[in-house]
Amino acid sequence: MAPVADLPLGVTLGDPAGIGPEIVARCWQQRTAFDLPPFVAIGDPAALAAVWDGPVAPIDELSQAVEQFATALPVIPIRAERADTPGRPSPAGARCALQALEMGVGLARTGSIAAVVTGPVSKAQLYAIGFSHPGQTEFVAERCGVAKANVAMMLAGPTLRCVPVTTHVPLAAAPAALSVDLVAARARATLRGLIRNFGIERPRLAVSGLNPHAGEDGALGREEIDVIVPAIERLCEEGWDVIGPLPADTMFHERARARYDAALCMYHDQALIPLKALHFDEGVNITLGLPIVRTAPDHGTAFDIAGTGSATPDAMAAAIRTAATAARHRRAQGDPPVQSISAPA
Numbered sequence: 001m002a003p004v005a006d007l008p009l010g011v012t013l014g015d016p017a018g019i020g021p022e023i024v025a026r027c028w029q030q031r032t033a034f035d036l037p038p039f040v041a042i043g044d045p046a047a048l049a050a051v052w053d054g055p056v057a058p059i060d061e062l063s064q065a066v067e068q069f070a071t072a073l074p075v076i077p078i079r080a081e082r083a084d085t086p087g088r089p090s091p092a093g094a095r096c097a098l099q100a101l102e103m104g105v106g107l108a109r110t111g112s113i114a115a116v117v118t119g120p121v122s123k124a125q126l127y128a129i130g131f132s133h134p135g136q137t138e139f140v141a142e143r144c145g146v147a148k149a150n151v152a153m154m155l156a157g158p159t160l161r162c163v164p165v166t167t168h169v170p171l172a173a174a175p176a177a178l179s180v181d182l183v184a185a186r187a188r189a190t191l192r193g194l195i196r197n198f199g200i201e202r203p204r205l206a207v208s209g210l211n212p213h214a215g216e217d218g219a220l221g222r223e224e225i226d227v228i229v230p231a232i233e234r235l236c237e238e239g240w241d242v243i244g245p246l247p248a249d250t251m252f253h254e255r256a257r258a259r260y261d262a263a264l265c266m267y268h269d270q271a272l273i274p275l276k277a278l279h280f281d282e283g284v285n286i287t288l289g290l291p292i293v294r295t296a297p298d299h300g301t302a303f304d305i306a307g308t309g310s311a312t313p314d315a316m317a318a319a320i321r322t323a324a325t326a327a328r329h330r331r332a333q334g335d336p337p338v339q340s341i342s343a344p345a
Contacts, residue, residue: 007114008065008074009323010107011316012100013043014119016050016093017084018301019311024119025052026313027320028073034317037324038069040113042076043100046083047093051307062112078103086307094125101136105143108292115293115323116140117316120301134168136296137287144290149182151289152189154262155272155298156322157279160252161262162271163190163288174267175210175223183207183231183264190262191240193288196333197326198261206251206260207232207244208270214245228266252278272298281314284322293330295323 011027014020024041025048027034041048045056055072059065065074080096097119104116118136133139141151152163165186166174187205194203207228208214211221218225228245235242243260250256251263252274265271275283276298283298297315305311 006066007112008062008069009037009039009115009117009320009327010076010104010113011039011041011117011320012097012104012119013041013047014100015084015089015097015121015125015301016044016047016080017086017089017306018120018122018303019306020119020121020301021047022051022086022306022309022311023297023313023316024048025054025073026311027317028069029054030313030317031069034313034321036317036320038066039117039320040065040069040074040076042104042107043078043119044080044083044096045075045077046080047096048073048075050083050086051309062107076103087303087305089122089125089301089303091125091129094122094129094131097121098126098129098131101139102143105140105292105294108294109144114327115295117319117323118294118296119316120297120299122301122303137167137285137294140287140292140294141290144292146290149185150189151287152186152193154190154193154286154288155275156284156286157275157282159254160257160275160278161194162265162275163262164265164268164271166267168268171267171269175221178210178223178227178266180227180231180234183228184234187231187235187240187242187264189289190264191235191242193286194261197286197288197293197329199329199332200261202241203262204241204260205235205243205262205264206246206256207242207264208248208251208266209245210266212247212249214247223266281312282318283315284319286322286326293323293326295319295326 057068057072081092084093108116215224
């Protein structure tokens with residue numbers, strides 16, 4: 001895969017005690033088989049050395065990354081206060097992961113890298129050092145100056161793309177968190193993201209119901225009538241191709257998936273269960289609505305297997321490929337700002 005405008009992608013290693021360093025190294029090692037473009041790792045070289053004995057090339061200038069990529073994994077070094085043992089996270093490692101994330105986002109915002117791919121981090125470790133965001137997605141959105149309501153977390157696999165309207169909230173709180181404005185905003189971010197990152201000119205969106213059987217005309221709940229249907233009507237009036245609300249138990253089989261380009265779901269597990277059931281090792285988290293391309297593998301730090309050599313790099317490789325594809329689509333469209341993309345006529 002060719003680089004995007006001769007710029008490398010940036011890949012943060014995530015928590016140095018997790019599987020991030022190992023899967024990034026294995027992606028470089030299998031770069032030809034995975035068809036990966038040039039990328040530069042961002043993090044502590046000691047974390048790579050703890051799990052991998054391959055060639056590493058610390059760089060001072062990003063211009064060196066593409067040149068070095070053929071023979072060594074280029075790394076922008078961010079050295080932790082002390083080296084972590086795989087599987088044993090520490091505050092020092094969390095601080096290193098946060099610094100790498102900050103640098104990756106900054107480089108993407110300045111156009112120094114084509115996209116940023118974020119390695120898995122431990123929220124518990126980040127919270128312990130004062131991190132105040134629910135996750136990396138919200139951190140990246142804030143650094144990019146984008147309101148939370150205008151971004152969407154898409155989980156993408158080879159045959160399914162899902163976006164949850166509510167994300168990391170208790171299930172009992174999800175119904176009250178829904179509103180016409182929020183459902184419509186998430187839907188617009190999804191539709192614009194399909195245009196901008198995937199090159200789909202006339203995207204089709206399927207919207208799930210919240211309740212069993214999409215509420216049975218109010219017999220099983222009124223959220224569909226009071227919230228979801230008005231949001232869909234508003235979107236259709238704007239010219240978007242949106243269907244629903246659909247019963248969640250019948251919208252993810254193969255024939256149903258052929259009817260839409262993405263599914264908008266009402267809560268976290270409604271979106272992530274079908275995605276992970278179909279594409280557990282290939283799921284990619286892509287943040288829609290940002291002025292930069294940001295993707296991540298759809299898995300965590302896996303401290304329990306870190307350093308054992310058993311972590312699979314497939315999801316990280318998919319995240320790198322997805323980031324490169326999105327960056328190419330944006331470049332082909334002249335990379336307009338998100339706010340300038342309107343509904344189709």
